[in-house]
Amino acid sequence: MKRSHFSLLLLTVTLLLSSQLLAQDKVLNVDDYNRWSHIVGVELSNNGNWMAYGLRPNGGDDTLHVVSLVNDAQYTIPLGEDAVFSDNNNWVAYTITVDEESRKKMQQKGDQVFEKAELLNLNSGEKYTIERSADIAFSEDGKFWAVRREKPESDKSKHRGSDLILRNLETNQVHNIGNVSEFAFNKKSSMLAYLVDASDQTGNGVYLHNLSSGTLVTLDSDTASYSGLDWDDADAPRKDWNSKGNSLAVLKGQSVDTLIHNENKLLVFRNLNRNISKTILDPNSAQNFPEEMVISGNRNLSWSENGGLIFFGLDEQEPKLKMDKDTVANVDVFHWKDDRIQTVQEQQAGQDRRFTFVASFNPNSNTFARLTDEDMEELESSDHNRFMIGRDEKPYTSDLNWGVSPADLYRVNLQNGERTQFAAEIKRTMGYSPDGRYFLYQKLADQDTALFVYDVQQNKNINVSDAAPVHFNNVDHPYPHESPTYGIAGWTKDGKNVIVNHKYDLWMLALDGSKATNITQGLGEQEKTIFRYENLDEEQEYIDTSKNLLLSAFGEWTKKDGFYQMRIGRKPTPLVFEDASFDEVEKARDTDRVILTRETFVNFPDYYHTNTSFKNFTRITDANPQQAEYAWGERVLVEYENSRGVKLQGTLTLPANYEPGKKYPMIVYFYEKMSDRHHQYSMPVYDDRPHMSTYASNGYLVLMPDNVFEFGKPGTSSLDCITSATQKVIDLGYADPEKIGLQGHSWGGYQSSFILTQTDMFATVVTGAPPTNLTGFYNNIYGRTGTNHHGIMEIGQVRMGRGVTPWTHREIYQRENPMFYVPEIETPFMILHGTDDGAVDWMQGLEFYNAARRMGKEVVLLSYPGEGHHLGREANQIDFQIRMKQWFDHYVKEVPAADWMVNGIPYIEKMYNKARN
Known part of the structure; x- marks a missing residue:
């Protein structure tokens, strides 16, 4: 018997719908993360007709997209980034980078990595490319484009100058200017100023190129070093551009072999549009100029609003010391009278070396003021x-x-x-x-x-x-x-x-x-x-x-x-x-067109355009269409109170295909106040946190609760808030009380470590980069800044209270210290810590592990050599994501344990040590 056309159509539709449903039920895992992309580098043209943005896939290379917001025109530039539109909306310029794989190979070989500058005509699609770009700029009127090039790899000379390519975008004439170290257009686009720094200082000087007539004026030339070029309109609002852009300031210096700093003079050029005048501040002859000080090259020059003053930096001149390090002791003297601890001084040494005092120069009266x-x-x-x-x-x-x-x-x-x-x-x-x-x-x-x-x-x-x-x-x-x-x-x-x-x-x-x-x-x-x-x-x-x-x-x-x-x-x-959540709001300068992102847990923050009435939204980007293939959760708000009656909220991610009344396994992830992230999209990325989208796709609830603190009770406060929130979700019938895991990192790592020692509510705990011994942590060093932890402990995030120290309030520190309760731990747990953590010393994680191991607790420490407070190496990020998921799957969902969880990994079996470079 033949099937009717209707039956065939019905079968076709049924099969199609079934395949779509199956596609939408794909479970999200780490292997899928490389399909997700971020939107980066967004730019909007002044007339609002064009938008440029980059798509950056996880672990991949950028692709630049330049799209019209008024028609279907669009351009796609692989490896493009840093787009900028010309003021007249006719052009877009950007750089083209080297793909990451090639970059790594070149760097391993010691080859220099260059980028290209490219110019795209938005009307015709015509492109111009310049190799080895270093700096790119349009004139403000959009009529000129300038690119300063890197010197070729074969050029080993020490002078700073290189070729500057100046293109007239109306006539297509190109002018190549050699040995340029700095350049800048004035804002009204009448002139281009540049500095020359050539081999043997031949031709060094300050030059002015008239963009209308093409004439070139030498403002100053000498066998000296010129730097710090600054127009008087550099920071001026648009309304003042026509009245400014006629004055320049620059430093002119001579290096002395026996001294660290150049002996600089300040040159001020005014009336550049008619009768040019030059005024010089020479420290050797200026009245009241402080002895043993120089005009510094470490501070940018700037002008007062009315152009009457130039501000510059002062530095103490220092002799160059020629010593053999083998004959000099290497010692840091930590003194109780130091205003900053030596570790802070070490971290800030570069900043201190570049520090300058501020002075002003009045070219009208030729006077200096410190x-x-x-x-x-x-x-x-x-x-x-x-x-x-x-x-x-x-x-x-x-x-x-x-x-x-x-x-x-x-x-x-x-x-x-x-x-x-x-x-x-x-x-x-x-x-x-x-x-x-x-x-x-x-x-x-x-x-x-x-x-x-x-x-x-x-x-x-x-x-x-x-x-x-x-x-x-x-x-x-x-x-x-x-x-x-x-x-x-x-x-x-x-x-x-x-x-x-x-x-x-x-x-x-x-x-x-x-x-x-x-x-x-x-x-x-x-x-x-x-x-x-x-x-x-x-x-x-x-x-x-x-x-x-x-x-x-x-x-x-x-x-x-x-x-x-x-x-x-x-x-x-x-x-x-x-x-929903709206962000990244930007209006076109010359029209009322507005671009912005709209985001929910389900909707990636794609860009839309509208106008200042915000009535109609048109979608521009579709960065992650593949999401439709995957099972995805949704979010609800949960309200609860802690034991003090403080009203709080949490945002609860429901698993994909959630069935009301069914009790699910749950992960609790927290820090401080988390409920404001209710509409935050859970982007699958390589890092060291649980991703709500992944766990929801795999059948978990994920709770992110609010957390408030009483001073002097950081651990007990978090215990109160987090257990109150968890119990509320249990009472509402969402969570299986026997299948709940807890995860926190950094400050959340301290809290999760403390909670671990106080309750058996959680089936397991994963704690990342955790401060675990408050007494020791108090006197630890914050590696990235060199500061000790006294401030963060007393009046900062730990909130012990001003003057509350381990010696004045020993009982408080013991009460809030996870290390004092290690014997009470009844929950299997895992610690993540990088050995080069610049916030929480790795020894805090190791100490907690050693204590728990000594007490016979079920504990694993995942220690990542060379990693900081957060994992930065992609392979390590992926590794931790997989291990954390395996850990939760076993202890929360009762999935059979992975071999490393049962037997560990002997050091000589570590795959990294076996891998070839």
Whole structure:
């Protein structure tokens, strides 16, 4: 009997649907991670018609995509990166790198690796390529493209100069300029300045190329070294470009064989568009120039906003010492009077060698002023032409300055260096108004904090928060030191107010202290929605309160995200506010087109374009279409309380194909507050953490709970919060109470190690880079910075409390110390630690392992030689991902143990030692 056409169609559809369902049920594992890609290097053209982005696959090479947002045009450039569009939207330039495999081979052979610069005409698709590119720049008007090349590998000369290729993009004329060490267009694109550094210093100098006429002017030439080229418009806003770009500053130096630093002079060229003038600051003849000091090449030159001053660095000249190291003792003297411990000095030695004091030069009066010295080393730059703020941190230098650097604040006169102290022991500052007249800072007063504005012109402090019925310090800040504010939104265009953030709302504070207004009218507090001002115009210096304001919005308890619009005097109204996370918001400079990412646990943060109304979204990228083939989970929010009645949340990832009422195995992954990651996409990447997407695909629940702390109780607080959250998920019927694993890394590693010793709620624990002995950890060194752990222990992340030490509060340290409870461990556990960990010393992990081994506990230490606080080598990352999954599968899901879990791996059987290079 023949089948009907309908039956055949039905069979075909059934088979198709079945194959699709099977495809969607593929289980995600580490072997699949190389199919996932990141989006990197996103750029938007000024007219909003083009977008460039790179796709970077896990463990693979970038591919650059240049796509039209108005039609179907697109270009794909393998190995392309660092795209930049021309100002006139006609061109895009980028570099082309060498693939990673070839790069490794070349580096192993000692060959130099070069990159190409490529220019793409967006209208015609025509390309121009330049080999051995070092620096790339468009003129601001988009009419010229310049590429400075690397010297060929065969050129072993020591001079810094190399070829500069200048292309006129309107005429296609190409000009090759030799021996260029630095170059820069002025912002109005009328001139190109460059420095020549040639062999034997022949032709060295400062040159000016007129881009309209093509004429070349030699501003200065000598057998000297030139550096630090800086236009007076380098940092100027676009509105000032036409009035600037007519002055240059540069250093001219002579090297002396017996001295470390070049003997530099400062050259200032002005009126470059008409009658050029040159002014020289020569330390040998300048009045009041400090003896034994030089103009430093370690600090960039910069101009005051009005072009009246040039700022530069001062350095102490030092003789070159010629000594045989074999005759000199190699000793570090750790002294109790050191302001910084020797290990800190060692880590900061390079920074200290490059440190310079700040000075100013007035070319009109030919006068010099020293602005910083040993008594006040830091100057916070601004656009004010007369005064800036200096900082003196020395009176408060301490090992306990974790997260804060207290300082006395000074007003510094830029013309003569005169300074006036206006505030003492200020821990937190919030910066200048755009014109530099006002400086906002936080001050501790009467056991509370207040916001003060300092008027640099009037030398006057004003308490601008006194009129507000609220305090602006973040009361939820989780560390036992002075809490910060919630931040600043900006300064109003009328020059009369500053807008600052409160927990939910925005407040406008009058600069004379007379008034405080909740401009979001309490809607944030009412709906527990966090409003923040969103500036999409990078040229906008002030907030124009006469116009509609764009606000980002985040629901504290709903986790909804989006944007609101507000007019001062009215309540904010939503534009888009939904169960997703929006990020990477950027508006085209010349139109209202906006690009942004939209992300959920299920949806990779692909890019969309819309406009400033945020009404219609058009998808641009589809970075990971292969995800549709895999079983994927989803997320729900869980609310719970700890034993103190504190309301908390967790985000719970449900396994793929979740069946309500069924109890599942679960992994608990935590750190501090995790519920705000509810809409975070779980990107499969090579690293050292459990990925929720992978475990959900493999039938696990993954709980990420919030965690809050009582000071002095870091371990017991986390035990309370994490077990409360876990029990809540059990009570809700999601989790099988006999099949729950726990994982934490770093600070989470300490907490997971402590919890391990206190409860048998978890079937197993995996702890990564864990501080495990608080008494020993207190005096350990943070390897990356050289600091000891006193600050992080007392007022930082461990939160013991200021002055709470192992000697003054021994019982607290013992109570919170995992090492003291090793005999109580009843749970099998695994430790991850890299031997070169720069945050938590490897010995902490080894000590915990040794103690547990001595007590006969079921423990494995995965030690990765040469690795830091997080695994960096891809092979190691993959290895740990596999072993961690095998560990959880065995102890949580009761899958048979892998051989290494049962028998270990003898050192001589280690595969790495057998592998060939």
